[in-house]
Amino acid sequence: xxxxxxxxxxxxxxxxxxxxxxxxxxxxxxxxxxxxxxxxxxxxxxxxxxxxxxxxxxxxxxxxxxxxxxxxxxxxxxxxxxxxxxxxxxxxxxxxxxxxxxxxxxxxxxxxxxxxxxxxxxxxxxxxxxxxxxxxxxxxxxxxxxxxxxxxxxxxxxxxxxxxxxxxxxxxxxxxxxxxxxxxxxxxxxxxxxxxxxxxxxxxxxxxxxxxxxxxxxxxxxxxxxxxxxxxxxxxxxxxxxxxxxxxxxxxxxxxxxxxxxxxxxxxxxxxxxxxxxxxxxxxxxxxxxxxxxxxxxxxxxxxxxxxxxxxxxxxxxxxxxxxxxxxxxxxxxxxxxxxxxx
Numbered sequence: 001x002x003x004x005x006x007x008x009x010x011x012x013x014x015x016x017x018x019x020x021x022x023x024x025x026x027x028x029x030x031x032x033x034x035x036x037x038x039x040x041x042x043x044x045x046x047x048x049x050x051x052x053x054x055x056x057x058x059x060x061x062x063x064x065x066x067x068x069x070x071x072x073x074x075x076x077x078x079x080x081x082x083x084x085x086x087x088x089x090x091x092x093x094x095x096x097x098x099x100x101x102x103x104x105x106x107x108x109x110x111x112x113x114x115x116x117x118x119x120x121x122x123x124x125x126x127x128x129x130x131x132x133x134x135x136x137x138x139x140x141x142x143x144x145x146x147x148x149x150x151x152x153x154x155x156x157x158x159x160x161x162x163x164x165x166x167x168x169x170x171x172x173x174x175x176x177x178x179x180x181x182x183x184x185x186x187x188x189x190x191x192x193x194x195x196x197x198x199x200x201x202x203x204x205x206x207x208x209x210x211x212x213x214x215x216x217x218x219x220x221x222x223x224x225x226x227x228x229x230x231x232x233x234x235x236x237x238x239x240x241x242x243x244x245x246x247x248x249x250x251x252x253x254x255x256x257x258x259x260x261x262x263x264x265x266x267x268x269x270x271x272x273x274x275x276x277x278x279x280x281x282x283x284x285x286x287x288x289x290x291x292x293x294x295x296x297x298x299x300x301x302x303x304x305x306x307x308x309x310x311x312x313x314x315x316x317x318x319x320x321x322x323x324x325x326x327x328x329x330x331x332x333x334x335x336x337x338x339x340x341x342x343x
Contacts, residue, residue, distance in 0.1 A: 004113050004153075008120040011155030013288065020110035021150040022103045025133070026093050031147070034103060036110050040150065049132030049142030056131040056186040057086040060287045061247075063108045063115055063151070063342065064123040066330035071115050071343040073126065074328050076104045078247045086183040087130060091141040095130060101340070104128070107149045108342050114153050118329075121156035125288075131186075157289040162313045162321065164295030167221065167284075169271070170195045170207035174222065174242070177213050181242030188244075192222030206284065208297060210271060211240060218269045221284055224292065225249040228269065229281035229316045235262050236279065238269040248285045248324075254335070255323050262316075275299065280307040281314035291321045 017040045024034030049055045059079040066072055080100035087094045104126060108115070116122035127150055134144030172195040175181025180188055192207070199207045208226065211217040218238045220226055225246040228236040235256045237249065256262040273279070274297065282294040295310035296303050308314030313321065326332035328339065 001112055003115075003117060006116075006153065008116045008122050008153075009155075011116070011122045011153055013125075013154045013157060015152045018111045018114045018151050018153070020107060021148060022107045024095070024099075024103070024147045026145040026147070027143075031093070031095065031099075034099070034147070036106060042146070042148075044133050045135050047135040047137055049134055049136040052136065053132070053139060053142075054185070054187040054190075055090050055092055055142060055145075056129070057083060057090060057092065057184055058127065058129040058186060059083050059184060061104070061126045062123040062287060063104075063126055064328070065115055065118040066339075067118055068330060069118065070330075070341055071108065071112060072328075072330075072339050072341050073104060073108065074340070075247055075251065075338050076101050076340050077337070078250070079104075079128065082184060082245065082247065083128060083130070086185055089180060089183045090185055092130060092132065092145055095147045100128065103147075103149050105342050107151055111151050112343060114151065116153055122153060124151050125154045126151050154288075157292075162289075162291070162293060162318075164293040164308070164310045164313065165205035165284075166203075166296045166298065166310075167206045167208050167294055168199055168202065168204040168298040169300065170199070170209050172207070172209070173212040174209035174219065175212065177211075177242060179242065181219070181240075182244060184244060189222065196222050204298065205292075211242065216270055216272070218271060218274070219243055224284035224286035224289070226269075227252065227283045227285055227291070227317070227320075228274075228279040229314065230265075230279050233262070233316065235264045235316070235320075236269060237264065237266045239266045240268065246286060248287055248290060251338070252285055252291070252320050252324060255327070256320060258335075259323060260319060271299070275302075275304055281317050282306050282308075283313075283317045290325055291317050293317050 132142035134142030
């Protein structure tokens with residue numbers, strides 16, 4: 001198969017139109033059969049529910065080429081399950097999980113020429129999204145929806161290697177207790193954009209949001225979960241009902257426990273512990289970057305520095321990063337079902 005004529009080594013993390021996308025519509029209480037289409041645009045009513053009451057959920061995963069020249073993606077069944085949970089929380093009809101995985105396979109196969117070759121550091125980003133298309137003027141769920149998957153080739157999240165970042169403690173709240181912080185809904189990300197722009201303007205890479213109730217406990221950033229390593233070498237994972245259940249985070253926890261023999265502690269983490277120097281490493285985790293190490297946290301002008309420093313990723317985070325990416329690329333044997341072969 002002939003690949004597209006792209007400068008694979010210099011791709012940014014940006015959208016570009018590819019050949020095919022998958023579309024299925026929900027109407028009269030059922031999803032239609034769905035199909036691959038060429039048109040990357042859509043037409044909806046000005047009264048569509050997504051425009052007024054933000055009924056929108058999405059997922060993100062990657063397809064990539066392994067060293068033995070297969071095209072695979074990582075744990076799409078987990079994305080399917082999480083999207084069902086998100087949809088149900090927003091009173092949207094869940095797209096069947098088996099059809100979700102099959103749709104991912106179809107759209108990746110149809111765009112196989114856009115999957116970057118092995119060794120380029122690039123991948124094919126896969127974006128499933130569901131939104132309300134039905135007309136609704138009163139405050140209530142819509143009765144029609146569209147499920148769509150599009151793909152786009154993207155470069156490595158890190159240009160020039162994995163380098164520690166500096167983040168700040170935000171004054172804004174990301175999600176309320178018993179709210180929607182644990183679902184992958186577009187509205188949650190919209191809530192973080194203003195805070196993110198302020199952080200970027202001040203020279204920081206991201207925000208760390210504290211719990212809305214007490215402003216004393218670490219939760220997550222606008223788009224990633226948090227990991228820490230304490231002085232005993234334990235992997236400590238902040239726990240809260242408002243934190244999104246990241247597939248990358250859950251995979252890292254499994255790798256740490258069952259492949260690296262680490263002790264993993266999932267619990268509430270107080271900012272005072274971080275301030276007291278109880279942790280030697282810190283990082284963010286998510287689909288795009290896997291792990292992004294944090295070298296410093298700025299708490300209203302006070303710098304909290306981790307012993308791992310600002311030059312390179314810490315040893316524990318590096319071991320976790322290397323192991324998980326090794327499994328994704330096929331260099332290390334992954335648990336059964338984690339690496340989903342498409343071609």
